[in-house]
Amino acid sequence: MTRTTTSKVFIAFQDNEEARPLVEAILADNPQARAVHSPGLVKIDAPGQLTVRRATVEEQTGRPFDLQQIHLNLVTLSGHIDEDDDQLTLSWQH
Numbered sequence: 001m002t003r004t005t006t007s008k009v010f011i012a013f014q015d016n017e018e019a020r021p022l023v024e025a026i027l028a029d030n031p032q033a034r035a036v037h038s039p040g041l042v043k044i045d046a047p048g049q050l051t052v053r054r055a056t057v058e059e060q061t062g063r064p065f066d067l068q069q070i071h072l073n074l075v076t077l078s079g080h081i082d083e084d085d086d087q088l089t090l091s092w093q094h
């Protein structure tokens with residue numbers, strides 16, 4: 001019997017007012033994602049892939065958003081990064 005497991009990817013932010021719209025946008029776009037809050041930190045993990053979409057963050061904030069701004073509150077991440085001006089995707093490539 002062969003078992004297939006999906007590795008989890010994650011992204012973690014400082015738990016502050018600036019990061020909250022990011023967290024909400026990520027959870028809205030990634031229904032399989034789960035947020036875990038720790039003191040001062042919120043970590044979002046998902047099986048296989050996680051996407052941060054600029055348009056969804058803009059919907060949450062009501063203003064233009066440059067994806068490079070996520071680095072201001074980013075603590076750490078895990079996965080292969082694929083990004084452009086519209087989205088950042090973390091995944092594990094097989």
